[in-house]
Amino acid sequence: LAAIAGGVIVSLLRGETPGILQPGQPYALAYNMIWSLDQPADDKLARVVSTRVGNLPHGGWGQLYWIDFAGxxxxxxxxxxxxxxxxxxxxxxxxxxxxxxHPGIDGWRVALQVEGEAPPEGLAKPRPVELRVRLRDGYEPVSETWVYTWLQ
Structure with a gap:
């Protein structure tokens, strides 16, 4: 039994006995779903522990970002x-x-000011801009990569 969305298999169930599921027949299924906010991390890399976003103090097409890294x-x-x-x-x-x-988390904060281009006349949809930040010690990455899509 497969669930397909947009041409992609998003879930697949396989019974213990092949051929027992027949098309057009109802079946009662039971399952457990487990998830958490924390994903398994590479303990050699610091993690992003918080993100804050704000508007530019004097308006304009921009954003302020504060990204905290720790661990x-x-x-x-x-x-x-x-x-x-x-x-x-x-x-x-x-x-x-x-x-x-950032001594409160025994880590570091990256503060950014990003400015976008004014949208073309008549543009109805926001334009996505991808932002990426990671910390390096010399050339060696020491943190995971923070990825954010800003819809300006």
């Missing part, structure tokens, strides 16, 4: 070697970035 000994890393790697997709540009020690 994997991140708070003890040498700040001279630590740097954010920031990628801003087409349709926006990075105006300002700051890396701040």
């Amino acid at each position: 994997a000994g991140l708070g003890q890393r040498n700040p001279d070697n630590l740097a954010p790697q920031i990628d801003v997709g087409p349709g926006a540009k990075l105006l300002h970035q700051t890396l701040i020690r």
Whole structure:
């Protein structure tokens, strides 16, 4: 028995006895679904523990972001070697970035100011811009990658 959405199999059930499920016949099924907010993490990489988003203080086509990273000994890393790697997709540009020690979580906060382009006249839909941030120690990644789609 398969559930198909948009041409993709999204669930598949296989009984213990092949051929027992017949088309057009009702069947009672029971299952358990388990999930959690925390996903298994690579304990060698710091994790994103919070994200905050705000508007520019004087309006305009932009956003402010504060991304907090913690774990994997991140708070003890040498700040001279630590740097954010920031990628801003087409349709926006990075105006300002700051890396701040965050002793409350024994980690670091990346603060960003991103400015988007004014939308073309008559554009009815928001335009997506993908933002990505991760921390590096030299060339070595030391955090997971934060990914955010900004609909400007």
